[in-house]
Amino acid sequence: MNSSSVNCDLSAIAAPVDDLLPDLVMLRHDLHAHPELAFEELRTAGIVAKALSLLGLEVHEGVGGTGVVGTLCCGEAQESSALSVGLRADMDALPMVELGQRSYASCSPGKHHGCGHDGHTSMLLGAAQQLVRTHKALGLSGTVHFIFQPAEEGKGGAARMIEDGLFERFPCDRVFALHNWPDLPLGKVQTRPGPIMAAADRFDISVRGKGGHAAQPHHTPDAILAASQLVAQLNTIVARRIDPGESAVLSVTRIEGGRSHNVLPAEVQITGTVRSFDTASQDRIEAALRAAANGVSLASGAEIEVKYLRYYPATVNTAAEAALALDAAHAVGLHAEVAPRAAFTSEDFAFMLQRKPGAYLWLGQGRADPGQDGERALHHPCYDFNDDALPLGVRWFCEVAKRSLAAGVPG
Ligand SMILES: [Zn+2]
Ligand SMILES: [Zn+2]
Structure with missing residues (x-):
């Protein structure tokens, strides 16, 4: 052009x-x-x-x-x-x-x-x-x-x-x-x-275990593994839960946790953005994100807290x-x-x-x-x-x- x-x-x-x-x-x-x-x-x-x-x-x-x-x-x-x-x-x-x-x-x-x-x-x-x-x-x-x-x-x-x-x-x-x-x-x-x-939303997720020795993973929920599983699931939401004829995008933009090779961290932070074009899609994506967090929490034993903010419609x-x-x-x-x-x-x-x-x-x-x-x-x-x-x-x-x-x- x-x-x-x-x-x-x-x-x-x-x-x-x-x-x-x-x-x-x-x-x-x-x-x-x-x-x-x-x-x-x-x-x-x-x-x-x-x-x-x-x-x-x-x-x-x-x-x-x-x-x-x-x-x-x-x-x-x-x-x-x-x-x-x-x-x-x-x-x-x-x-x-x-x-x-x-x-x-x-x-x-x-x-x-x-x-x-x-x-x-x-x-x-x-x-x-x-x-x-x-x-x-x-x-x-x-x-x-x-x-x-x-x-x-x-x-x-x-x-x-x-x-x-x-x-x-x-x-x-x-x-x-x-x-x-x-x-x-x-x-x-x-x-x-x-x-x-688009509508612009933001999510901030805290994944909490107890933290512990990397050689003794059976003593604590593994926050890094739980966060990894959650990130993978979040990336299926738009593909599997939104009508293929509609447009939306979910991107995880920050994941942070751990500072050492032999310590399992007590907490991992995940942040990202969601863009969509109607309130129904926003509702569906937020609900699916919360459900994924609950599922990973149940399976891993990690405590997962989700904050979901809707900035602009x-x-x-x-x-x-x-x-x-x-x-x-x-x-x-x-x-x-x-x-x-x-x-x-x-x-x-x-x-x-x-x-x-x-x-x-x-x-x-x-x-x-x-x-x-x-x-x-x-x-x-x-x-x-x-x-x-x-x-x-x-x-x-x-x-x-x-x-x-x-x-x-x-x-
Ligand atoms: Zn601008
Ligand atoms: Zn401008």
């Missing part, structure tokens, strides 16, 4: 928002240089809130920690038939060292915008600017909520905003979000009805909103297609999609040459958001807002 396979005129897409771009690029570079971790996005949230206020929007700060919501009322927004839409961007950076050599590289050691949330925040602010100046001419009627969430990277900022009354305070008939996607060329977008990103698009997202992309000149499959990475926009109809879009940004300073693989130490994607995201957000407010009540 390469950029030449995409038939869209990127300069034409940029044209209606051309004048916004120099400031958006400066903003994006400023956010990149000042990355902030989950729930610490005070500087970023301050910049966002100030920009939204200057646009004349009603602004609410501190939603779910450091979240910000700006509200734009268009036309007859107070009419009972008027619709509302939530457009969401994430603001947090990753706890990792940036290795790219660029003029706007991270000024905060150990923090890096390695997932492009600096780009997402900039695009959504650009969309707010564009909608403020065009909604009257477009004849829009309804409410647009610009939702800037904290802590997408593993800390569940979306869930915190929802617990803080996000959808009661800012009712949304539909919600949309995007993520830059280095595996797709610039100008191409994908999404799909149903699951688009699967990100599941509603069909009508996935179609709306693709139609909007097509309308602004992007090459839009249905994603052939979901990704096994996870995303906490999932919590918003559990409550509201909506869709999550992959916005192609292409990859630089591997190994170069411009590397664009997500979470890579040299990752950088592609500024050429800024106008594409701005226009997509605007078109999604326009279509959502005109689309009628979700079915």
Whole structure:
């Protein structure tokens, strides 16, 4: 796959928002240089809130920690038939060292915008600017909520905003979000009805014997042998307990125990992750994992404790909103297609999609040459958001807002 396979005129897409771009690029570079971790996005949230206020929007700060919501009322927004839409961007950076050599590289050691949330925040602010100046001419009627969430990277900022009354305070008939996607060329977008990103679970298992002399194994349950048997059984769960037509993965990623050649350790720790695309699969895998642990415990005499944590649910698009997202992309000149499959990475926009109809879009940004300073693989130490994607995201957000407010009540 390469950029030449995409038939869209990127300069034409940029044209209606051309004048916004120099400031958006400066903003994006400023956010990149000042990355902030989950729930610490005070500087970023301050910049966002100030920009939204200057646009004349009603602004609410501190939603779910450091979240910000700006509200734009268009036309007859107070009419009972008027619709509302939530457009969401994430603001947090990753706890990792940036290795790219660029003029706007991270000024905060150990923090890096390695997932492009600096780009997402900039695009959504650009969309707010564009909608403020065009909604009257477009004849829009309804409410647009610009939702800037904290802590997408593993800390569940979306869930915190929802617990803080996000959808009661800012009712949304539909919600949309995007993520830059280095595996797709610039100008191409994908999404799909149903699951688009996986549920992410974690398990931590303690296998306890008594410990003892390696030459006297009959005096203690062998925690290493029990752990080995359990790891082998865990690797059969997806193959034997999940419908072959469904997708899931279970990986054991850490096993730790013992320090000597002649001592049987008292305890072995096992850790791993489970990815799946629906709650039924999560339930089945967790139950099978616990049953396997009980079985090995009974057979070996080792005491086995299982902790099973469900981090993010699967990100599941509603069909009508996935179609709306693709139609909007097509309308602004992007090459839009249905994603052939979901990704096994996870995303906490999932919590918003559990409550509201909506869709999550992959916005192609292409990859630089591997190994170069411009590397664009997500979470890579040299990752950088592609500024050429800024106008594409701005226009997509605007078109999604326009279509959502005109689309009628979700079915
Ligand atoms: Zn990420
Ligand atoms: Zn991300």
